[in-house]
Amino acid sequence: MSRISVRGFAVASATAVTTVGAVVGVASGDPQVSDANLEATAADTTLLADIPAGQQAQVQTASLAEQADVQASAADATAKKSAEESARMQAAKDAKSKKAAADDKAEQERLDKERAEQAKKDAERASRDEVRSSSSSGSFAQQSSYTVADVQSIARQIVPADQFQCFSNIVNHESTWNYQAENPSSGAYGLVQALPASKMSSAGADWRTNPATQIKWGLNYMNDRYDSPCGAWSFWQANNYY
Template sequence: MSRISVRGFAVASATAVTTVGAVVGVASGSTPQQTSNDFEATAAEDATLLADIPAGQQARVQTATLTQQADAQADAAQAGARKSAEEAARKSAAEAATAKKEAAVKKAEEAKKKADELAKQREKEAKEKELAASRSATRDASSFTVQSSYSVGDVQAMARQIVPADQFQCFSNIVSHESGWNYRATNAGSGAYGLVQALPGSKMASAGADWQTNPATQIKWGLNYMDGRYGSPCGAWSFWQANSWY
């Protein structure tokens, strides 16, 4: 390498170092070792020396400067890319957390809904069992002692023991309207007979041969009739209220 090229590189290096030193000194608050006049003189001298450097070597110096600038820009771009990636990661994590929370809430709501449905189903089954137990606990018509005659109180007491408790009031409403609890009541016009005014009265023979004289037999037949046609005495009473017959 020639003296001029060595000197050119030295000048370029010295210029760079001088410039950096001046900037660092100002940033740190310290007094630069060179005065402004010295710096300007040095820069002028450097420019004169750079002019002495051949064109090819000047190009290499300029290329090195551009390379440094490109490296700085690349570093800045990488820093921006890292920042963007970090922001994207934070956003993705927040969205994932929100989705997870919503999924957990939905799952909890579904679990509660299933639990409520199960509770309702169990409650329904318990009521059905209770009703079945109530009906099974009622006495059969044949379990009552046969008497020569029965008062209204006797007949109602029988009905309370035969008809399920939750259906008794509906049954009583129908009997009160149909016969006034008179087990020998006869409709002169139609021939309907008994507590529930079976038409004809002989229908009640399916519940017992003593249908004409035994209120328990009539009650049993009437209950079976209401259950079979209307689902229950209360179903029969609802129909009766709308039509005045059943």
Template sequence: MLEGNRVSRISVRGFAVASATAVTTVGAVVGVASGDVQSSSDNNFEAAAADTTLLADIPVGQQAQVASAAVAQQADVQAAAADEAAKTQAEQSARLKAAADAKAKKEKADEAKAAKEKAEKAEKEAKEREQVEEVANRSSRDTGEVSFEQKSSYTVAEVKAMARQIVPAGQFQCFSNIVTRESTWNYQAQNPTSAAYGLVQSNPGSKMASVAPDWRTNPATQIKWGLNYMNVRYGSPCEAWSFWQNNHYY
């Protein structure tokens, strides 16, 4: 009997050591979650040592029940650790999703704001053009009454000569730069994609009728309208040319 008890106690101690190892492993997992690995491991070893002493004193007939209870307790600890890990992961995922949603919402708001500002700018420019053209139509004859002989057609040299008589000398080169790029001094130039017409590409060309009804065939009419448009909208042909260089339209 003494020898049998000795074997039983050794077996129990072996089971306790195995239990301690399992508990230590679980404790390490819990310790990582709590930020205190060393403390959790020490506590588990102490608990295992206590269990070793306790199991060694348990009668052989009850050791199976104690073993089952120990395994169940370990399973509970492992399940709690798994639940805690899952909870932590879920919280982290929720934070990441919230951050991503906030970023997407901000980007969408920024895009909407940019689109709105662009639309408002375009609308403002369109209104300004309408106002300028309205003023130009009312005051187009203020550029001076210079008369020219009516002809059936005009050469580029003749058209430029007209412009030199209408446009102030200090503004002529800027005026010429714009006309060169808009129509190459062709007073019958027709834009293929819009209703723009003539030397200064009035859009539509009929706006130049505010100067005279012969706007289709008379370069002088077109020059007067274009000069007045540049003066009213930009202040002068040179200021209009400066705008054209930055935007490729005026």
């Protein structure tokens, strides 16, 4: 036997209803019911009667199978949507983790750079302090007078080599390397034009006549106030004083 579809089952049921109506019409003496209709109805009735109960079960089974297919398709769609949502959430989580890692790396690089710069500054300061200490303890034979070449030679022995040009630029503008230069209006005195001049006594009592004492004081002043002679020179260029 071939499998009967749900549609076929519905048609068979409708045929059975029509057959019953025809029989009732004959019984009631309805003249509109013809013999042909009765024959057709009888034929249909025979068709419905010929459907075994097993085939009717097959029809019901087919209907349940179709419902199962629909439910399976819906489940597949739900599962697919759930998988896509999970993938989207995982991608967002991965992106967030990557950004956090990149931020951490950037922060670490910034800290490393700051530490390196600070270490460089500390090394430079230690070098200046060492030069300052050695120059302070070092002795320069006192002379009755000094030429510009003499004063510059002393300065090269006291001022760090990488800072000498900046120191020299300031001295050139302030006194043209004249250790006895004095500003008549302000009283500023010496190579670096200390004001008041007596401040240079912290480097030595001979500050008026000894260029070495003036150079030591000037170097200490520039280091303390501007971190270096080059720092002092940068300020001087912007303000015409330091």
